[in-house]
Amino acid sequence: MTWILxxxxxxxxIGLLLLVRRRKRLSAAASSKIRxxxxxAVSLPDTHRRLLEADKVLDVTLEExxxxxxxxxxxxxxxxxxxxxxxVWAAHKMRNRIAHEPGASLxxxxxxxxxxxxxxxxxxxxxx
Numbered sequence: 191m192t193w194i195l196x197x198x199x200x201x202x203x204i205g206l207l208l209l210v211r212r213r214k215r216l217s218a219a220a221s222s223k224i225r226x227x228x229x230x231a232v233s234l235p236d237t238h239r240r241l242l243e244a245d246k247v248l249d250v251t252l253e254e255x256x257x258x259x260x261x262x263x264x265x266x267x268x269x270x271x272x273x274x275x276x277x278v279w280a281a282h283k284m285r286n287r288i289a290h291e292p293g294a295s296l297x298x299x300x301x302x303x304x305x306x307x308x309x310x311x312x313x314x315x316x317x318x
Contacts, residue, residue, distance in 0.1 A: 214271070214315075220254040221316050228312060237301040238288050244308040245285040248278070251312050273314050277307035 216224070224247060231243035249261045257264040261282060269275045281304035287294045296304075 214255040216251070216254055216315055224251050224254065224312065224316060228309070232305065237298055238296065241281070241285055241288060241296070241301050241304050244305050245282060248282075248308050248312055251315055255315060271314070272311045274307060274310055277303075278311045280304070281307040 227247045227250060228244070231240055231247055234240045234243060245261065249264065252261070252264040252268055255268070257267050259267070265272065265275065265279060265282065272278055284296055284300060284304045288296065
């Protein structure tokens with residue numbers, strides 16, 4: 191009798207863990223909003239502005255998924271769901287350089303790399 195109870199409890203715990211760890215999904219409206227924001231961001235002529243906007247789109251994406259806090263806090267919480275999370279962190283740090291360091295400049299290659307990292311992260315959630 192005790193073994194059966196232990197098995198039932200174990201199955202319940204496993205089920206609960208699977209439910210909690212289930213990947214969050216975006217609504218169709220949120221996905222559409224994010225795609226539109228992404229298309230706007232990548233259409234901007236200035237590479238630095240493109241990077242700033244792409245960072246905002248990722249922030250909005252994570253917000254729509256229920257993550258709260260600064261983008262850094264959201265990245266920490268969502269790190270298991272983000273492909274190439276280290277590349278996304280590097281991209282976010284590049285964004286911070288542009289936003290906070292007077293005269294900061296990035297090469298076109300650095301901006302392209304950062305945009306690709308943001309795109310992989312954002313579109314991983316849009317495909318869910």
